[in-house]
Amino acid sequence: MSSFQQRIEQKKNSITASEQKIINQLNQHDKPFLLSMNELSLLSQVSEPSVVRLYRKLGYASYQELKVALAQELAESKSTSTDSHDIQIGDQADVVFEKISDQISSALSMTKDTLNVTTIEQAVFALQKAKRLYFFGQGLSGTIAEDGAHKFMRLGETILSVKDPHYQAIYASHMNEQDVVIAISHSGETVDIIDVIDIAKSNGAQVIVITSNRNTTLASMANYLLLTQAAETNQRSDAMVSRIVQLALIDTLYTRIVSLGGDQLISKVNQSRLAVTRMKK
Template sequence: MPSFLERVNDKSETLTASEKKIIEQLEKHEKPFLLSMNELSNLSNVSEPSVVRLYRKLGYASYQELKVALAQEHAGNVPSFSSDGNEIKEADKADVVFEKIADQLSSAMVMTKDKLNVDQMEEAVEKIAKAARLFFFGQGLSGTIAEDGAHKFMRIGGTTLAVKDPHYQAIYASHMTEEDVVIAISHSGETVNIIEVVDMSKKSGATCIIITSNANTTLAKMADILLLTQAQETENRSDAMISRLVQLALIDTLYTRVEIAGGSDIKKAVNQSRLAVTRMKK
């Protein structure tokens, strides 16, 4: 399979001025695979459609495929997998790897805490507590976070659903009302299907709470309530492991606040849920 540079050289005669600006940014950025499409377009002073036209011209099916290719090529050119002083090396045994990952997670939690918008969090708590229906939308690995979130919040009673299939998401979104709340999860903030169903949900009147990593992404700009997680992912973790753990902690925080601040009805519902589960244990 041709490398990014080989693809660029092959198409060099057909590249436009805008596309050359994008390539220049990708080549000089230390870790281009961590850039969102919005960030790349801003750095290059071009539109996002220009980025789309470039990755298609180079033979990539999606922006995510381009980022994965860049990450894999970058991994082949550098000896270590992290730039934060906790490099994971081939010689590291399991206990050392665990310690370094724990340090990276700790750093990500501190960064997220420092960036936490308390007003946005408390507004989210208020909206969730009053919601007639609560939907968690996520796709791929973010879908597992959505399922975990729904599993927690169903304890407060009412209708709580985790929806991972984009067609199901679209159907639910088309029937939402102002009493519904959507929690959409996307680390990149550029997942096309999630952007589409959030747009549909907003048009139906639902409140959309977005959990993502960057305020400049397309999805973040659509948020009624924006909750940001901070994590330095590295090229050997394309599945955004640290980010997922921080997202889980953020959702746990929301749930705990809703349970505490939600009044007697929610406390009663949570106790009923606990009792129901206890009856199934020996």
């Protein structure tokens, strides 16, 4: 996939003076992915439609997609310019721990900078209305799904975590408009997950997708898309760090629902805690 600068080079003969002002601002800004469209247009002294025309000309589906691409490229640039996060053979355990912590902190920061607040709030609203909530994941993502279900079941609703694709297909075949599925897949191209989400959506279920790339099949199927951001290093796949970010996104949804639910939901959470406490000796 072409980078931002490569796309500009490909379209250089059709770039207008107004569009060049926008490009200059994006290149000069330390964190261009934090700029709203209004802020970018004001800094560039052009109209917002000019910003829209530029990102479309460069092949981005939305301004949000442009910002995500800029954030990813900035992170990759920092990663290639310094090996400070890469774990070396001679690094002892304390240094390894510090570098892993830095990788996780960086991934959380990158994800925070590119979050779409509107999408998260809409996802929370869908979860509030749901009669049944399913967490679908396979492999390592299945472990994240189990953790998410364990958290949400404290709310006293019908919550299921399903890892087996055959079970997922059966559940999906009986879903309706009252169901919400949280589908977790780092790659966004796991065939079985794509198949069962297709079944779920055909039956009217709403789908929240947590993945790392919006340009994937699963991402395109989402009613609400939550993207993780993480830079890959020589020793570690970004999938490992993204698991932490996935958990943080699920925890964000849960905490937001509890805060909106008031005393009634807090009472249910406390009731769940009490039930577990009674089993401890």
